[in-house]
Amino acid sequence: MTETPIRLTVNGVPRTGRCAVRKLLVDFLREDLALTGTHVGCEHGICGACTVLVNGQAARSCLMLAVQADGAEVTTVEGLMQDGALHPLQAAFRRHHGLQCGFCTPGMLLTALDLLRVKPDPTEAEIREGLSAVLCRCTGYHGCVKAVQAAAPELRAAAAP
């Protein structure tokens, strides 16, 4: 088998495609589904720019084959906006200067979202450890950490029954 059909749900929308079995998930998202918000950085799992949610958990889309996501639910940065408004985490990144060039931002956001689901009320040290999964060369991380600290209570309030 060298080429394979793929059916998956991306940002809540069922999508289908057909690609080589060696195609990486990140390239499938960008090239086949035209979702270029997810960025390709190091292609070996270090930089974190390509991080997406796979079945609700943050994962490197450069370390998965597209075929492995067959049947999965994937969330990319394009899926974060709600009703035309920035996700509270996105708004916090803007407010707190959690980005400059924006290359790492998609990975930062999805990594932070996963972190806040696992630890809804993280300490600063836990945020720093969590965000160490993504390399940022612009911000020096302080803005990213502040953004996650600011977004945490908003997301807790939104999740409360």
Add this chain to the structure above:
Amino acid sequence: MKPPRFEYHAAHSVDEAVELLGRYGGDAKVLAGGQSLMPMLNFRLARPAALVDVNRVAALAYVREDDGVVAFGAMTRQRTIEFSPVVAARLPLLREATRWVGHLPIRSRGTIGGSIAHADPSAEYPAVLTALGGEVVVQGPRGRRAVKAADLFEGYLTTSLEPEELLVEVRLPAMPAGAGYAFEEFARRHGDFAIVGIAAMVVREGARCAVARLATAGAGPVPVRLRAAEEILERDGLGDAAVAAAGARAAELVEPDADLHASAEYRRHLTGVLTVRALKRAIAGATS
């Protein structure tokens, strides 16, 4: 870069995976969590004829406690281990080591079986397997066999598994109640490959040390069980002098290699320092 061409097979059972591995006679690689193999494919450091993907083998993902042993299906994700109540209660050393395995997005995919079968010298799980004296179960064309930690790691990225064998289960003896433990590691940034890591467990009986367990990551081509250092504690107890002597002995027991990240002398030094740190924390947490 992008992966080279390969044939891709998604196995749905252990038998099917083993049959596929046999068919390729060593030219196939098992794709578990992919957090080590995929980078090697992307860099074309690995060029297997085929990948046998075991991510859809549901029967390989479980955590079971049975008769003092915690058994993990090879495809149990590191993230599952991190949040497992069984692991928290029975193998807190493994839980602590898991925090050092890459980052949460890596642990979402990475597996216990993959980490051990890959046998990266700097990896945390092989050190824990070695410290606790665990074993793995492998299945090949001639059935299943158990391989003890001491017989598993042969060299850099090399285990005693045959090419057509699949690691199916990891078995770790549950830690005794009240055992103290610590996993200490030094890397330049959190989540990087360890320069040196130390897994430690102590079981105390009053001032005596009934059991001491120490093993390394990153201090040589394979994890090293620091038996002669353990013996110092089991003989002389858990006082500061014994801990210092065990640390000094630990540094003598390893044969580290030099690479881009650290010299051999630095790794030897770290082995002693981290052994003392791990022991102090383990002893502080041990109840008799």
